[in-house]
Amino acid sequence: MDFKDIIFKVIILLASVFYYLYALVISKQVKIMNKTLEDEHNKFILFVTSLQVTASLIILIIVLLSIFFL
């Protein structure tokens, strides 16, 4: 494994962790916004936000796997 690969893996690991934290913060905030403004589309917004959190978790897993197998 060369130096470039190590740098790449560190960067994608940090990015995926930060993205996961970002998705969690956004989902928390969306819940607050949904309480502030209750509308007919709130369920859809919550659904998409939970999709974002799920996607961020999947990415984190993919990145962790790629660190060992790439």
Next chain:
Amino acid sequence: MENNIKKSSTFYSYCVNPQTKFDTQEDGEKVYLLLRSHPFTQIGWIMSSILFFIILFISNFFLQNFFNPGQIFIINLFFIVIIFSYIWFNILNWYFNVGIITSKRVIDIDFYAVLYKEITNAQLGRIEDTTVKSGGYIESFFDYGSIFVQTAGTEANVEFIDVPHPSDAVQIINKLLSKKHGF
């Protein structure tokens, strides 16, 4: 208030008698109008998103020289997710920044960058003046502009920026004011 000039229109940015509730709503307080920024004002981030996808597509031709296929897959995955997050962030920003006109007051709910909340409201009895600002080719063509509600004393003024059909919205406020003052 049922005989308004405009009915709900412009992609959920001008909703007459919406089924909306908000957290500080009082008993018997009816929401007459819900306003969001006109969809045309969102064109900036929509164009940016398209541009990001194009940049990602083009950059794939150059990435092949520096990274192996597995790394290119990870880079693409990251960028696609980041672009979709950017789109979703802007949709949330647009959707939850609303102006509400109720039977008792005028409320402006703002979420700055999704994280900071600011709610300004003006009781109908405290409203002194309403101003509509709309100018330029685009604003005239798409019929959108800003509404400034001035209140008496030290109470905060309420602003609805770039909302559709501003004249109609002000007409609704004026009708409510007339009703309130018994004219």
